[in-house]
Structure formats: C-alpha cells, structure tokens
Amino acid sequence: MFEDLNDLYQQVILDHCKKPRNFREMTPCSCSAQGRNPLCGDQLQLFLDMDGDTVRDASFVGSGCCISKASASLLTDFAKGKTRADIETMFASVHEMIKTGKVIGDVGKLAVFAGIYKYPARVKCAILSWHALMSALKGGDQEVTTESEQN
Amino acid sequence: MSTPHHPDWSTLREDFPILHQQVHGKPLVYFDNAATSQKPRSVIRSLVHYYEHDNSNVHRGIHELSNRATAGFEAARVRTAKFINAASADEIIFTRGTTESINLVANTWGTKHLKTGDVILLTELEHHSNLVPWQMLAKRTGARLVYVPVNGDEGLLDLSQLDALLTPQVKLFAMVHISNSMGTVNPVAEMCAQARQRGITTLVDGAQSAGHLPVDVQAIGCDFFAFSGHKICGPTGIGVLWGRTAVLEAMPPWQGGGEMILSVGYHKTEYKHAPHRFEAGTPDISGPIGLHAAMDYLDAIGRENIWRHDQDLATYAYEQLAALDGIRLFGPQTGRAGLVSFLLNDVHAHDVVTLADQAGVALRGGHHCTQPLMHKLGVESTARASFYFYNTRAEVDRLVAVVKEIQKFFRG
Numbered sequence A: 001m002f003e004d005l006n007d008l009y010q011q012v013i014l015d016h017c018k019k020p021r022n023f024r025e026m027t028p029c030s031c032s033a034q035g036r037n038p039l040c041g042d043q044l045q046l047f048l049d050m051d052g053d054t055v056r057d058a059s060f061v062g063s064g065c066c067i068s069k070a071s072a073s074l075l076t077d078f079a080k081g082k083t084r085a086d087i088e089t090m091f092a093s094v095h096e097m098i099k100t101g102k103v104i105g106d107v108g109k110l111a112v113f114a115g116i117y118k119y120p121a122r123v124k125c126a127i128l129s130w131h132a133l134m135s136a137l138k139g140g141d142q143e144v145t146t147e148s149e150q151n
Numbered sequence B: 001m002s003t004p005h006h007p008d009w010s011t012l013r014e015d016f017p018i019l020h021q022q023v024h025g026k027p028l029v030y031f032d033n034a035a036t037s038q039k040p041r042s043v044i045r046s047l048v049h050y051y052e053h054d055n056s057n058v059h060r061g062i063h064e065l066s067n068r069a070t071a072g073f074e075a076a077r078v079r080t081a082k083f084i085n086a087a088s089a090d091e092i093i094f095t096r097g098t099t100e101s102i103n104l105v106a107n108t109w110g111t112k113h114l115k116t117g118d119v120i121l122l123t124e125l126e127h128h129s130n131l132v133p134w135q136m137l138a139k140r141t142g143a144r145l146v147y148v149p150v151n152g153d154e155g156l157l158d159l160s161q162l163d164a165l166l167t168p169q170v171k172l173f174a175m176v177h178i179s180n181s182m183g184t185v186n187p188v189a190e191m192c193a194q195a196r197q198r199g200i201t202t203l204v205d206g207a208q209s210a211g212h213l214p215v216d217v218q219a220i221g222c223d224f225f226a227f228s229g230h231k232i233c234g235p236t237g238i239g240v241l242w243g244r245t246a247v248l249e250a251m252p253p254w255q256g257g258g259e260m261i262l263s264v265g266y267h268k269t270e271y272k273h274a275p276h277r278f279e280a281g282t283p284d285i286s287g288p289i290g291l292h293a294a295m296d297y298l299d300a301i302g303r304e305n306i307w308r309h310d311q312d313l314a315t316y317a318y319e320q321l322a323a324l325d326g327i328r329l330f331g332p333q334t335g336r337a338g339l340v341s342f343l344l345n346d347v348h349a350h351d352v353v354t355l356a357d358q359a360g361v362a363l364r365g366g367h368h369c370t371q372p373l374m375h376k377l378g379v380e381s382t383a384r385a386s387f388y389f390y391n392t393r394a395e396v397d398r399l400v401a402v403v404k405e406i407q408k409f410f411r412g
C-alpha cells in the first residue's frame, strides 16, 4: 500500500529508526544541545565528546518520528572522527539536499534523505538533529528550534 | 430531500465539491474536521454572490450597495444569535475566530476585573487559545492560573474537586465545551452553575461544539461563549464572541478605530454600545455572510442529527481501533464527541499521518495545541481522526484498514 513512500522511508531509514545508533546519554560530555520542533513538540538532546576540533564521540536521546530519529542516528554515526570544518561543509550540503533534493558532492549514507524535499511537512524532522549538532558545536547549551525553516 | 428528522447523509455529501477527489491516487477520506470543516456549495455560492453583487463597506455608505452589504452583515448577526439562542443580536460580536474572541475577553473584561491575588480557573484540557491569553493576562495583572485536573488517558475532568477549586479568589472560570484532542464532552451547564452560584464569571470555548450539537447559551448559563466559523462549514477569518448584555456593557473597548465610535474629538472619544464598540475598523463582511449560509445549512440538517451521526462514527471507530493490538486510545470510552485520538506502539504520530495520507486518509498528528495536556499524559503527540456529518462508516473502515497496514509496515 505504501510503495510510493519508498523514497521517504528507505530501508536504511527504517533500520535506523527501529534501531537507533548512539542512542544514549553521554556524561560527562564536552558539549550538548537541545533541538525542538515546535510543530510537533518533538525534542532531542545531542551530546558531543570533543578532542580539540575533532568529534571523538557523538550520541543523542529524545523522542521523535522515524525520520528525525533516523536522521539523528545517521548523523551521530557520521560525526564521529570528523572535524568542525568537515561537519560545517556537510551541513551545508545536507541542508540543501533535504530542502531541494539537489545533492552536491559526496554525502555518503546521508543520501537516503535526498527524497525528503517531496514531503515538505517532514523536512523539519530531518533537519532537527543537524540544528542541534551545529548548536552543540558552537558550545551553546541553549535550545534550538526548527522554527526558522520554512515549510 | 432531507428533513431535519431523517437526513439523507449520502445526498448531503454531494453538497461538498472538495470531497470528490483523489489524493495520491486514492479517494479522499477527510478526517481532519476538528482542525477545519469543509464548505458546502451554498456557503461558497454565498461568498461569490456577495462579491459579484453586493460588495461594499458597511455602516458607512448611503448608497444601495452599502445598504445591501450592511443588511447582509447585520442579518448574519441576528442569525448567529438564533443559532446559539442568545437573548439579543446585540450580544453577538464578530471576531476572527475563537482565539480572537478569547483574547478580546482577556484584554477588556480581564484587564478591568483582575488584580494581584485573583485566580483564573481553567481545565487541564484547554486548547492553547484558551490558555495562553490567560497566562498573558495573569502576567500583566498578577493573577494566578489554577486548573481542574484530568484523570488520565480518558480525558475526563475530576469534577469532584470543582467545589473546592472555586475559591473566593476565583474571578473567572474558562472551560472547553468539547476537547479537540480527547473528544471529552464537558458538562458545561453544571460547571457554569457552580461558578455562577459564587458570582464567578464563566467563558465556554465552543470551537468544537457549536457546529456539532445544539447550543443554547442561556441554558448553559455562561457569560461568554466563543466559536469559529471555519469549523462549522463557514469561511475562515470569521468567528463569534457571545457575551451577556450586562457583562458586555460594562467592558471597555479593545481596539480603537472607525466603526466603534459615537463621536471623536482630538482628545476624547465616545464609544458605541456593544457589539459595535468591539468591532473597530472595516470588518470581515463576506465572512458573516458565509457564516449565515453555513448556519442555515447546518440547521436544515439539524444539529441533534449531526450529533447523533458524529457519535455513531466515533463509537464505531473507537470500537474498531480498540480491537487492534499495540494501540493506545485517548478520550472517554462512552459519550465521546466525533473524534478519536490514538497512538501506535513504536510508531510516531507523524509517521502514522504521512502513511495514512499516502492512502488518501487525511488525519492530524501532533499535540493539537494542547501541549500541557500531552505532557501530563506523557506523550508528545497523538494521531487524530475527527468526523463530521459527511463522513461515513465505510470511511472509518478504510481508516482501520490503513492503520493495520501501517502497523505491518513498521513491523515488517
């Protein structure tokens, strides 16, 4: 019945939402940030363990839909071992891809989110954890929301 | 032809052009009526007719078109008074919707009557629009908010506590008539009676009730009643605040401008009486005209019939869904209004709504603007199917089949 949704709920996404990786609190951690989607009330907390400019470990906890959980799971996997600059570059590519479907450069496994732009109501779900990651990298313990993302 | 006693539901469905379409290749099942209802052809035509023949500003002109627009606008006020059995059309204030109606009361009545130490009594079921304006008022005046608690997933208020909660500090008791997220029908007449005995002013949020069951504000015994046109087959942008004449006459105006004045000097203005005192500027004119057509349409069916149909669908949907494994249902088991809120184990409400949409079934997923209630129940969101008279049992069957498929999709 839901074949047409295969570009939204790809196998990788379903797998990561059913068995999210790095789904745990991290204490102590170098920095963390809260992300909240005011549309649905979903929230997640993202934790980073930094070694200088490099992410040694990343994890998250929280509640959310399949898309937002899978996004946080894949993103924390991706972030490990990356530098701040790597992550900023990837954020720019992934943000563009999630919103428009255009893939710039190699986004690796994160390419599974290339079909989300066709579901405008779900774009924020995929982007939430990225905003939390960028906020954590800025060292801010403050909360970010997806409010600035236009539907 | 349908009569008030035996409406022909399938004929009525023909009055709604929008329902006859495919969404994602499947026939549309519109189950998001608590968010907004669809509009029958008669309402759409009334808007077209107004703009093609009568459009003009109200209360100002002397020419023919202005007379017609004014007559249509004021006839809608009279019709609205009849719709909720108000004592007089002067008790009907046109607003943008329930939200603006409640904000009007908070900003005028509230600012005049509340002070530090006073209590505004609400219920834990409230929609944000009957909660945030009171929080803002409390902040401005130093008043406190107190809540009548709900009992849990059933969404029933613990009214055994009401007597104790109606303390001498309580100045206002504001309550939802029908909960948009649980489907609870509150016994507002009894609740208002208890408040009234103690001289407490009452407001009923009728957003979910006005178009679904017969409403008689005098029988309810409240002081204010608020509802929205768009949820009762009318256009968006028009809503109603009803207030008792004595209460309205003692209220200062809210927004200032044209239409609400008797005379203006550079330093002093004399205001009109209610309702015009509260309707500053050029109002939404086509809105009341469309609302008038909607009220005529609903009362030709009979709201007691609509209510029976709503309850039948809700009971049927509740029973069918309750028979599934891995589902959590919200709201009362009996006597519920025409909606069912639910959660599937391990499937987020937004995923349920996205998948259901793919199958042509329009649901709502989220906190339904009742975030404090969701927190209290320990959930972020629910999926909700909400019904109106043009929905059918066959559509409920489609919902249930789709829910089963969604469970399979996430299990598989």
Ligand SMILES: Cc1ncc(COP(=O)(O)O)c(C=O)c1O
Pocket (backbone or CB within 6 Å): B034, B035, B096, B097, B098, B099, B100, B127, B129, B130, B176, B178, B179, B180, B205, B207, B208, B228, B369
């Ligand atoms: C119970 C309740 N109160 C208030 C509102 C607000 O209505 P509106 O958005 O039309 O002002 C709604 C609708 O969303 C509602 O369901």
